[in-house]
Amino acid sequence: MKYRISGLMAALALLCTSCIDMMEDVKDVEKVQPVEVSFQVNATTQFVPFDGTITPDPNFSTEGLEVTFTNSKTSQIYKGTTDAEGIVTMNVDPGVYNIAAYGIAEFNGSDYLINGALSSISLIKNITREEAKESKDRIVTRPAKVGSLMISEIYYCGSKHPDDGTWFRDQSYRIYNNGDEVEYLDGVCFAQINTQNPSVTVPTYPEEDGLGNFVYAILVWKIPGSGTEYPLQPGESVVLVQEAADHTVSNSASFDNSKATWECWSGNDSRDNGLVPNIPYIYWLSPNKSQWNCGVQGPAFVLFRAPKEVTLNEDYYRNGGPNVILQTNDKYGENFTARIPADWVLDAVEALANKDQLARKRIPSYMDAGATTTGSIYATTALCRKVASTRADGTPIYQDTNNSTNDFEPQTELMLRRHGEKAPAWSNWQ
Amino acid sequence: MKHIITSTMAVLLFGLCAMPAAQAQNTSSSIEKSKSESLWTSTTDNAAGGMIDAQEKYATANFGFEREQGDFKPTQIGDDNTAFTFHTEGGGIYKQVNNMYLWGSFTYTRDDIEDARWNATLLDPLRGMPFFLADENYSDWKNQSYELAFKAGFPKLWDRLYVGIGATYKAAQGAKQIDPRPLTKLSDFSVTPSIVVDLGKQHHVGANFLYRSYREDGTASCLNPLSHQVYEMVAPGFFSPGTLSNLSNSANALRSYNANTLGGGLQYGYSQDNFEVVLSGNYAYKVEDVFCNYMHPQMSGTVKEHQWDLTLAGNYHFDNGNLLSLTFKHSDRDYVGIEYFQTFYNTAERQEWITDAVYERSNFQISDQMLKIDYMVADEELAYRWMFGLEGHLNDDYYIYYLPESVREVKTATLSAYAKRNIALAERHSLQIQVRGGFSSNLEGSFTYAGTRGESIAYTEFAVADYEYMCTDYTTFGGELAYTFKGLFKKTASLFASASYDHISPSGNYFDKRNVMLFKVGLNF
Numbered sequence: 026m027k028y029r030i031s032g033l034m035a036a037l038a039l040l041c042t043s044c045i046d047m048m049e050d051v052k053d054v055e056k057v058q059p060v061e062v063s064f065q066v067n068a069t070t071q072f073v074p075f076d077g078t079i080t081p082d083p084n085f086s087t088e089g090l091e092v093t094f095t096n097s098k099t100s101q102i103y104k105g106t107t108d109a110e111g112i113v114t115m116n117v118d119p120g121v122y123n124i125a126a127y128g129i130a131e132f133n134g135s136d137y138l139i140n141g142a143l144s145s146i147s148l149i150k151n152i153t154r155e156e157a158k159e160s161k162d163r164i165v166t167r168p169a170k171v172g173s174l175m176i177s178e179i180y181y182c183g184s185k186h187p188d189d190g191t192w193f194r195d196q197s198y199r200i201y202n203n204g205d206e207v208e209y210l211d212g213v214c215f216a217q218i219n220t221q222n223p224s225v226t227v228p229t230y231p232e233e234d235g236l237g238n239f240v241y242a243i244l245v246w247k248i249p250g251s252g253t254e255y256p257l258q259p260g261e262s263v264v265l266v267q268e269a270a271d272h273t274v275s276n277s278a279s280f281d282n283s284k285a286t287w288e289c290w291s292g293n294d295s296r297d298n299g300l301v302p303n304i305p306y307i308y309w310l311s312p313n314k315s316q317w318n319c320g321v322q323g324p325a326f327v328l329f330r331a332p333k334e335v336t337l338n339e340d341y342y343r344n345g346g347p348n349v350i351l352q353t354n355d356k357y358g359e360n361f362t363a364r365i366p367a368d369w370v371l372d373a374v375e376a377l378a379n380k381d382q383l384a385r386k387r388i389p390s391y392m393d394a395g396a397t398t399t400g401s402i403y404a405t406t407a408l409c410r411k412v413a414s415t416r417a418d419g420t421p422i423y424q425d426t427n428n429s430t431n432d433f434e435p436q437t438e439l440m441l442r443r444h445g446e447k448a449p450a451w452s453n454w455q
Numbered sequence: 456m457k458h459i460i461t462s463t464m465a466v467l468l469f470g471l472c473a474m475p476a477a478q479a480q481n482t483s484s485s486i487e488k489s490k491s492e493s494l495w496t497s498t499t500d501n502a503a504g505g506m507i508d509a510q511e512k513y514a515t516a517n518f519g520f521e522r523e524q525g526d527f528k529p530t531q532i533g534d535d536n537t538a539f540t541f542h543t544e545g546g547g548i549y550k551q552v553n554n555m556y557l558w559g560s561f562t563y564t565r566d567d568i569e570d571a572r573w574n575a576t577l578l579d580p581l582r583g584m585p586f587f588l589a590d591e592n593y594s595d596w597k598n599q600s601y602e603l604a605f606k607a608g609f610p611k612l613w614d615r616l617y618v619g620i621g622a623t624y625k626a627a628q629g630a631k632q633i634d635p636r637p638l639t640k641l642s643d644f645s646v647t648p649s650i651v652v653d654l655g656k657q658h659h660v661g662a663n664f665l666y667r668s669y670r671e672d673g674t675a676s677c678l679n680p681l682s683h684q685v686y687e688m689v690a691p692g693f694f695s696p697g698t699l700s701n702l703s704n705s706a707n708a709l710r711s712y713n714a715n716t717l718g719g720g721l722q723y724g725y726s727q728d729n730f731e732v733v734l735s736g737n738y739a740y741k742v743e744d745v746f747c748n749y750m751h752p753q754m755s756g757t758v759k760e761h762q763w764d765l766t767l768a769g770n771y772h773f774d775n776g777n778l779l780s781l782t783f784k785h786s787d788r789d790y791v792g793i794e795y796f797q798t799f800y801n802t803a804e805r806q807e808w809i810t811d812a813v814y815e816r817s818n819f820q821i822s823d824q825m826l827k828i829d830y831m832v833a834d835e836e837l838a839y840r841w842m843f844g845l846e847g848h849l850n851d852d853y854y855i856y857y858l859p860e861s862v863r864e865v866k867t868a869t870l871s872a873y874a875k876r877n878i879a880l881a882e883r884h885s886l887q888i889q890v891r892g893g894f895s896s897n898l899e900g901s902f903t904y905a906g907t908r909g910e911s912i913a914y915t916e917f918a919v920a921d922y923e924y925m926c927t928d929y930t931t932f933g934g935e936l937a938y939t940f941k942g943l944f945k946k947t948a949s950l951f952a953s954a955s956y957d958h959i960s961p962s963g964n965y966f967d968k969r970n971v972m973l974f975k976v977g978l979n980f
Contacts, residue, residue, distance in 0.1 A: 044715035047742045051759050057814035057857050100907040118858040149812035354803040401682030401698050
């Protein structure tokens with residue numbers, strides 16, 4: 026009995042202590058007030074070390090960039106413009122912000138996108154111009170030449186069967202020539218970026234790789250060819266699919282992608298469509314021989330091409346080789362990835378489970394300053410670029426600001442090609 | 456700890472109910488009259504005040520069935536709800552226990568709620584908690600709760616001081632029936648030690664202390680892989696959308712509530728032969744933390760609440776035994792919603808949410824003034840023959856979200872009246888008929904919203920719909936029929952059965968109606 030009373034008294038004392046601690050914690054909390062913040066944007070073309078120190082490139086001015094502050098909780102948006110020092114100053118509601126900078130610069134006769142973003146930046150107190158210049162919280166952009174080859178549509182979320190069950194074998198991706206000249210697809214790679222699904226644990230990599238100098242893939246598909254076998258004319262697209270089939274047979278909510286250009290074939294003979302050529306993967310840590318399911322929540326992809334002097338094959342990305350890198354914050358220590366230099370990347374698309382997950386972005390913001398989303402899984406929704414204009418031949422010119430938040434829009438009608446895109450002449454199907 | 460409290464209180468309750476019956480005839484009307492005459496126990500939380508009231512012993516137990524139907528309700532309340540209840544309580548001055556005042560109660564409730572909306576977290580979504588997970592699905596809930604309470608007042612010490620203690624314990628759980636479906640569990644414990652000092656010449660002053668611990672916990676899991684749109688609410692019209700499924704969650708499915716309350720009350724009482732008055736005031740300060748992640752504790756928010764009330768209650772006994780009761784009460788509840796700005800510290804060695812800043816971002820102020828007048832026409836046989844009453848409220852409900860500034864304010868006045876008549880049908884049979892009615896009038900209503908989610912249905916069909924409900928005028932009418940069979944056991948017990956019905960008729964086209972039916976059968980002894 027004595028022990029019970031002592032126990033009871035101890036429990037009550039613990040309760041009182043916890044109670045008083047809770048009350049003390051919020052005793053002096055103040056009413057929210059707006060804060061005036063300054064924010065710096067820099068552009069560089071150099072390797073960015075892990076500590077983030079950069080040398081701004083004088084060829085690319087950051088004056089006049091549009092900077093958008095989006096409150097990650099309330100979605101409240103504030104917009105401003107950078108001054109001659111690349112600094113923007115404005116009053117915002119204190120909070121956690123996603124900040125994006127956007128502009129176009131001309132250099133050596135070519136247009137370059139000056140694009141960058143940071144997510145989950147706490148703007149909770151006034152930040153002076155001087156503090157902004159010293160702060161590590163700044164957008165460092167890499168000017169990106171406006172390219173022609175792009176990922177014009179991704180369909181990853183799958184569809185729900187009208188009666189029961191779900192279907193993801195119809196996952197499809199389209200690569201499009203948005204430019205004015207022919208592009209050759211030979212050797213172009215389509216890679217899925219680590220992690221497969223957006224994770225609250227955003228992956229980190231070795232410090233010697235610096236910041237944002239590479240992207241890291243869990244799977245790399247490579248289009249074959251000797252260099253000129255697969256020309257893609259302006260307005261033409263190719264379709265890569267997990268499995269080329271009339272999927273409406275299995276699921277009436279799905280669509281027929283049996284006339285795709287290539288299958289991303291994982292080795293499952295029973296599901297191989299002999300009428301659609303396969304492309305090989307050159308890196309896949311743990312191949313799934315049944316299928317390539319990129320995940321239905323929100324994958325991230327890059328389209329890239331290695332320089333001619335690099336022989337990009339399975340040996341380049343062999344396990345244990347110098348180009349296969351271990352994710353440093355993977356608790357199981359087994360998430361090896363294929364390292365892709367940033368300047369190899371032609372286009373990138375980040376998809377997330379919803380638009381409030383920007384903190385889970387995997388692709389550096391100068392490649393893709395935002396993210397697109399289907400909003401839910403098995404939503405029978407593809408994500409396609411917005412049409413900016415149309416060529417005389419009726420083919421589209423898509424919007425490409427390196428910001429998937431703005432560039433992509435959902436399409437609930439699934440189809441192989443849309444907006445007048447054409448199939449290349451060498452394709453099995455027209 | 457939980458078992459010790461439960462078993463201690465259960466033993467006390469059983470003891471109270473099993474004790475010999477009161478000397479006088481106990482009926483529902485006599486118990487009602489006795490409670491009206493006991494101002495300390497009916498208007499204060501001071502258990503020692505039970506010794507001043509010296510209420511006659513009574514005990515009652517009843518089973519109830521309640522059904523509410525209709526769309527005139529807050530959006531989070533079901534369209535068609537049924538509840539089964541078992542309630543027992545008893546107390547008074549017990550000579551067998553050294554003339555102590557003892558009182559206890561036990562209530563079991565099982566609720567079947569149909570087609571509730573905008574709540575995927577809370578057992579009681581109207582309790583004043585702005586941080587929760589909401590979904591747009593019409594969903595059923597199945598809830599049950601056990602509530603125990605007891606009060607004890609000890610005989611006078613040193614011919615001047617009464618000491619008392621009260622405690623309550625509630626355990627409840629509820630399950631939402633459609634994805635996303637939480638299984639929410641709740642425990643609520645309070646203890647209220649108290650004293651009353653006899654100042655002589657019928658003057659008494661009292662004081663009580665309050666400690667309350669409240670825990671509520673549930674995770675909105677899903678059975679199927681389809682994504683469900685959910686909203687992480689922080690205030691009316693302010694939320695973050697997300698999705699939940701059994702495959703992936705973009706919203707944090709957990710909500711864990713931990714509240715502590717400290718408070719107290721002061722009382723003054725005066726009585727003469729035919730007149731008594733009690734003035735009491737209470738203040739309570741509550742802090743409630745809301746977490747949304749067990750593995751990496753992340754704050755959803757905190758509610759800091761100040762609550763106070765002032766009550767003046769008086770009884771006048773006429774020479775013919777009639778009783779006039781007057782009660783005035785002002786209550787005020789002021790709570791702020793505190794939001795945290797946190798970032799995830801993410802390294803291989805350490806992964807946790809770090810708080811960058813904390814701000815008060817919303818404020819809710821609810822005040823109510825109530826004036827109540829009851830007049831009881833005494834009857835020796837029936838406790839009272841007639842009873843009439845009027846009750847009026849002035850209510851002000853104000854809410855502000857500071858940035859972007861959004862303000863909602865609703866002022867209403869309500870007035871209700873009733874008349875009850877006890878009729879002796881035969882020597883041991885009696886009937887009580889009650890008619891009642893009232894109205895509510897909106898005095899002022901405005902909602903200026905400056906948030907970014909004005910197009911979302913979580914604003915239009917939740918925040919706006921509730922605002923419309925708050926602003927809607929309505930009339931209500933109803934009645935109750937209760938039959939009593941007296942003279943059971945040692946001629947002190949009675950059996951009763953009652954049925955009541957209320958109809959609420961709102962004005963305008965936004966809502967249709969609400970009907971409430973209640974059936975009870977029980978025993979008083």
